[in-house]
Amino acid sequence: MTAETTTGTIEATGSCCSPTSSCHGSTAGTEPSGSTSVYLVKGMTCGHCEGAVSEEISAIAGVTSVTAVAATGRVTVVSTGPLEEAAVRAAVDEAGYELVGEA
Numbered sequence: 001m002t003a004e005t006t007t008g009t010i011e012a013t014g015s016c017c018s019p020t021s022s023c024h025g026s027t028a029g030t031e032p033s034g035s036t037s038v039y040l041v042k043g044m045t046c047g048h049c050e051g052a053v054s055e056e057i058s059a060i061a062g063v064t065s066v067t068a069v070a071a072t073g074r075v076t077v078v079s080t081g082p083l084e085e086a087a088v089r090a091a092v093d094e095a096g097y098e099l100v101g102e103a
Contacts, residue, residue, distance in 0.1 A: 034064060034080045040100035041092055044070040049097065056091040074103055 041053055050068035057066045057077055065078040075092075077083065085102075092099040 034078055035082050036076065036078050037083060037088075038103040039075045039077065039088060039092075040073050040103045041068070041075050042073060042098040042100050044068065044073060044097060046070055049095075052095040053092060053097055056095040057088060060087050060091055073100070 044050060044053060047070070050070050053068045053075055054066040057063060057075065060079070060083060062080040062083065063077060064080060065076075067076045069075075077088070085099075089099045
């Protein structure tokens with residue numbers, strides 16, 4: 001089970017599937033832009049935990065996507081630029097868990 005939160009604006013593309021209006025086209029070049037960091041978080045055991053951590057980290061300025069996986073303790077964060085670890089640590093603490101560090 002994983003929780004993913006994406007923030008930001010949605011652009012009108014003429015299709016719900018992709019900018020090229022293709023549901024089955026190539027996904028090449030569709031990787032999120034910006035900075036991607038993976039953190040280890042201690043204490044997540046379920047979907048509720050994943051959601052709580054994702055919600056708090058998503059509130060950090062510049063964060064565009066968060067994917068938390070309780071089974072591995074990994075939280076992948078995509079942001080417009082590098083994040084300060086102190087901000088991520090504070091968000092994880094606020095959710096009630098412990099940031100171990102970057103994976």
